[in-house]
Amino acid sequence: MKTPAIGQLHETSTPAEVRRYVASELADFFATRINPFATDRDDACETIPRAEYEHAAEVGLLNYLIPKEVGGMGGSRRTFGLLLEQISYYCDDVAFPSVLAMYADVPNVIYRAGRSSLLEKYVHPMARGRKFGTFAYTDYGDAFDFQTRVVRRGDQYVLNGTKCLQTGGMLADVFVTYARDENDDMKVMLVDRSDPGVSLKPVKTLGLRSAGLTQLRLENVVLDEERRLSGSDGLAEAQNFLNSRRMFVVCPLVGAMKRIIEVCVRHLDTVIREGQPLTQAQLVQARIGKMAAKQLTSEVILHDALDRIGRGEVNPMFDPVISAAKLIITENGMEVGESAIRLTGWRGYSQELPFERLFRGFMAALTGQTAQDVLEIQLGVVAMAEVAMNQHKKETRR
């Protein structure tokens, strides 16, 4: 079988190399199969069709992170992050890279369980784009108080509860589901869409309306031991996965910010006020400059964080650099989106330009992969702990 062109990328590919790959191999796909339908799909809350993700598998995107020995490309998380960034420059619908990142990442969680039956049933089909998996973590309680419960009954498990929100749930065949057991341990269970007692409800949101967001309801869902993924510390496994995924949530924002600035400038060049294009007005130039500064700093922060991931320099449980990067890039994205609407007036506020839709899509990062305010608290706790520990070191040294 011919190796997809994506195989030319490697763990140290530069952002420019990744950009060239996306421009030559993927831009047409977005221009013909995603972008023309983005506004209508958003209006109708219609999920991007399965065929588009199957295409992503054919070109090696969906299986990029899956190890080679089980049919994947064995690519690095760093380079995949760069791909998500560049894809979002060409792809007008941020839901596509968001769902792509989820479907591409979940097989590894299953792969790490190391069981051949799971590889055959889930990972191999996922590598070929025949099955999709998503992550069902968000619950009505916090991590120490999950309302979704799993109870052992003989050599089986019974699951009950509701998981609030899943990215790409509408097309998902399997849900990596987190539930609390009788000993308050968190267990990670694989729930198939077709398991008796499983039901899904579409969730309507402000943005990302084509991402197939769902609510997963579990009523006396009986699962065999084979479907249990975690050891005795499922919370640590969940935190590890969430920590490493946090960066993928904002990669699309950085490419999309660049796109917004370009579309905004091209549009303002055509708007004549007082005999001149609006781009000649210094107030407009200053605002565009501020937007460019937000985009460029986001790019620098993102690339640095991805490089750290590539070098393995991350705390697997809660990494302050990744978390700070997610926090700042999201805020920068919000400012760039809002500025584009301010500059373009009614056109930017309406569907005449894509800004209002992209801006609503960016807002998903305010809550996704840890809400911004919670991240601020966690970063504050970590910073204060460092101060307290350094103080203690100084005092005991005296």
Add this chain to the structure above:
Amino acid sequence: MKFTFSGTMLRFVEYAKEVEISEPNFQLALEALLSRHPQLQSVLLDGEGSLRRTHQMFLNGESMDARYYSDAKARGDLAMQPDDSVYILTAIAGG
């Protein structure tokens, strides 16, 4: 020695930021802590009695070795001095 808590963990220790314990080694100190705050048991330890890796433990500002998470004997061999401090740093993220 003292255990220090912050953020999410405070509700399990009745919002005491610091808990003073007088025991000769880390394992006994941990047992004394759990006996004083039983709610901590399932939060700090998993079903097999290992410290959950979600909590980052620092002894006098230095990250504690992985063996102290899973090996009760290693914890018992770790002598504690009166001015020692174990910081339990817990940053739980959402999905």
